[in-house]
Amino acid sequence: MISFKQFATVASAIIVAASTVVYAAEKSPAESAQEYRQAGFEMIRYHFGPMAGMVKGEIPFDAATFKTNAEAVATLSKFPMHGFIAGSYEGDTEAKPEIEKNMDDFKSKMETFQVAAADLAKAAGEAKDVEGIKPAFGKTAESCKACHKEYREEK
Template sequence: NFEEPADAIKYRQSAFSLIAYNFGDMGAMLKGKKPFDASVFSSRADNVAALAKLPHEGFIAGSDQGDTEALAKVWQDKADFDSKMTAFQDHAAALAIAAKSSDQNQIKQAFANTGKSCKGCHDVYKKD
């Protein structure tokens, strides 16, 4: 277990950074900012699906205090936060599966669903 709230904050922020890097690169490919490479895209989608499981553990009680953008609302509405985190994990898992198809529409839809679950949580539980 984490020794201090700061350790939990660092843990979840590290996971989010890795998610953002991998997801951002996928977005660059889908938006045509770089060539679409199905193998790289799929490997990044696998990374996001695995990484999506990590941040939740870092939202320990008391870790709304410290160097964090998480709002106290995370702990006030924990059941809703938890279900949004699960939905994100489910969308990321579906994206990893879609990425193994050659159906660009399916991939784009799964990517959009995942992005919406990022934003949906940020809008409510993260400082601007």
């Protein structure tokens, strides 16, 4: 006879194992990649928004906050590319299938964004006022638009 305690331990181990299997089976590599890149862009937007607000004069300029956000975007810019894997352009995604066909161009647009974001972080560290940051911010915003225009289906 096994005790109730032993039974409970075994039962909970089975439940954990079963839910792990279910969790693993729930998401295909394509779905995981889509969620990964979308989450990355959400994080980028979270930091990009306040900078846009300051540049437009909607939020008072604060050099330290701007710098923190610019550095975050520069770091985060390195991640979304990992999520653009083969066969991940259908389903719950706004990424156009053209990405797969024009991967070199897509990668080069991502690199333009990464370079612009790094320059923006540098400018934010040196500038005394928002005017000094505007050109670098403009270039970064342009790099988002240039890619979305070609490769993102805005639903």
